[in-house]
Amino acid sequence: MNLILLFDEDFVDADVVSLSGRRLQHVRDIHRAQVGDSLIVGKENGKIGLGHILDLDKNHITLKTEFTSPPPAPLPLTLIMALPRPRVLNRTLIAATSMGVKNIYLLHTNRVEKSFWHSPVLGETKIHHSLVLGLEQGKDTVFPNVYLRKRFRPFVEDELPEIAAETRKIVAHPQNATEAVAERTQPTTLVVGPEGGFIPYEIEKLQTVGFRNLSLGERILRIETAVPVLITKLMSQ
Amino acid sequence: MNLILLFDEDFVDADVVSLSGRRLQHVRDIHRAQVGDSLIVGKENGKIGLGHILDLDKNHITLKTEFTSPPPAPLPLTLIMALPRPRVLNRTLIAATSMGVKNIYLLHTNRVEKSFWHSPVLGETKIHHSLVLGLEQGKDTVFPNVYLRKRFRPFVEDELPEIAAETRKIVAHPQNATEAVAERTQPTTLVVGPEGGFIPYEIEKLQTVGFRNLSLGERILRIETAVPVLITKLMSQ
Numbered sequence: 001m002n003l004i005l006l007f008d009e010d011f012v013d014a015d016v017v018s019l020s021g022r023r024l025q026h027v028r029d030i031h032r033a034q035v036g037d038s039l040i041v042g043k044e045n046g047k048i049g050l051g052h053i054l055d056l057d058k059n060h061i062t063l064k065t066e067f068t069s070p071p072p073a074p075l076p077l078t079l080i081m082a083l084p085r086p087r088v089l090n091r092t093l094i095a096a097t098s099m100g101v102k103n104i105y106l107l108h109t110n111r112v113e114k115s116f117w118h119s120p121v122l123g124e125t126k127i128h129h130s131l132v133l134g135l136e137q138g139k140d141t142v143f144p145n146v147y148l149r150k151r152f153r154p155f156v157e158d159e160l161p162e163i164a165a166e167t168r169k170i171v172a173h174p175q176n177a178t179e180a181v182a183e184r185t186q187p188t189t190l191v192v193g194p195e196g197g198f199i200p201y202e203i204e205k206l207q208t209v210g211f212r213n214l215s216l217g218e219r220i221l222r223i224e225t226a227v228p229v230l231i232t233k234l235m236s237q
Numbered sequence: 238m239n240l241i242l243l244f245d246e247d248f249v250d251a252d253v254v255s256l257s258g259r260r261l262q263h264v265r266d267i268h269r270a271q272v273g274d275s276l277i278v279g280k281e282n283g284k285i286g287l288g289h290i291l292d293l294d295k296n297h298i299t300l301k302t303e304f305t306s307p308p309p310a311p312l313p314l315t316l317i318m319a320l321p322r323p324r325v326l327n328r329t330l331i332a333a334t335s336m337g338v339k340n341i342y343l344l345h346t347n348r349v350e351k352s353f354w355h356s357p358v359l360g361e362t363k364i365h366h367s368l369v370l371g372l373e374q375g376k377d378t379v380f381p382n383v384y385l386r387k388r389f390r391p392f393v394e395d396e397l398p399e400i401a402a403e404t405r406k407i408v409a410h411p412q413n414a415t416e417a418v419a420e421r422t423q424p425t426t427l428v429v430g431p432e433g434g435f436i437p438y439e440i441e442k443l444q445t446v447g448f449r450n451l452s453l454g455e456r457i458l459r460i461e462t463a464v465p466v467l468i469t470k471l472m473s474q
Contacts, residue, residue: 002457072454072455072456091328091461094459095458095461098456098458098459098462099456099462138456138458139455139456139457140456217309218376219336219375219376219377220239220335221336221374221375222331222332222374224328224332224461225332225335225336225465228466229465229468229469231466232465232466233469233473236469236470236473
């Protein structure tokens with residue numbers, strides 16, 4: 001927790017918050033903070049600043065806040081990924097959020113197991129919790145939008161062209177990779193396939209709406225590793 | 238498992254292996270392979286090729302193997318990281334191994350909790366298992382060396398100069414970052430700190446032996462994300 005994310009309901013006064021639960025525990029056990037210390041705080045979808053500890057015991061912590069800086073710039077990259085298996089979805093959401101991705105689409109493809117869509121990790125509360133962890137990690141306050149799209153073809157035909165308009169269109173797919181990574185960061189829409197990859201039909205559909213294949217080389221990476229690596233390749237200055 | 242890693246003890250004949258347990262389960266449940274299919278296999282620290290399924294039932298799988306290609310090139314990067322907390326150590330080892338890192342040092346620093354060194358995840362069998370998973374993921378066969386170093390100063394003073402000789406020397410540390418990322422891949426020694434970062438004394442010691450600070454920007458990443466991102470930045474062509 002490199003930043004303590006604060007929500008409207010935490011405020012007991014205009015500039016004073018009272019926290020309990022996970023955030024209190026973290027401040028006590030990991031930060032080992034004491035009355036008088038200051039911690040980095042941020043307001044949900046708002047500014048970043050400091051929270052000065054007024055009071056701290058085992059049931060609550062009270063902070064006087066002042067918000068001074070804007071959150072870090074969002075990454076100009078929209079991430080569209082085949083829904084990963086539940087145990088890696090959270091980690092991948094945390095990683096993408098911590099890197100500043102603000103729009104994430106989870107997509108059904110041929111090789112996504114249907115059962116993944118019934119996992120509790122897709123519940124709104126679970127996803128929200130992963131986003132909170134990602135924001136706290138990346139010292140950010142602005143929540144990404146996470147969209148679930150269970151039908152590949154209507155998504156690619158009807159929605160994707162507008163999402164990807166005026167951006168570099170990249171699909172992470174090793175075969176017939178044609179796209180060299182450009183030198184400079186530019187707005188990008190990145191599509192990442194499932195374990196086992198896209199089927200040829202899906203690649204054709206993506207190519208029809210302007211996507212070009214990008215290879216990461218002969219090694220294949222886990223989704224929670226591949227996403228940060230791809231973002232780094234595409235977004236480095 | 239993008240490659241099935243085979244060990245000497247798996248061979249029941251010069252070119253025939255018999256497997257059970259985890260690898261059998263994976264071939265049945267994930268690959269859903271059948272007699273007659275071919276799977277990508279690799280020999281421990283050796284070549285890569287195909288395994289043709291001669292026989293498959295719920296207790297074992299028999300493959301006739303032929304090894305034709307060398308494993309992928311190792312990454313010319315030595316990774317030295319402050320020992321992460323147990324629950325992320327395995328994931329970070331898998332990620333680094335899947336990307337081709339061949340020399341990994343786990344180092345004690347001031348902000349590494351001493352208890353981490355007593356975790357069962359540091360057992361030889363556990364570490365070996367993470368390396369196997371990383372190699373299977375990255376389609377590689379060559380095991381990384383993993384070294385444990387519990388004393389920071391003797392390591393940096395006596396061992397590190399030789400490890401890092403003739404390589405670019407980088408420490409991931411945001412303050413006073415001076416090192417711009419070079420355009421082309423070159424042999425590199427990368428040092429990554431613990432949660433909470435290095436203390437000033439440690440940074441000074443590393444600078445004394447030639448290390449320069451590299452910043453990833455204002456966002457802070459989890460170790461299992463930071464390592465792949467740093468490797469990508471330093472090793473991209």
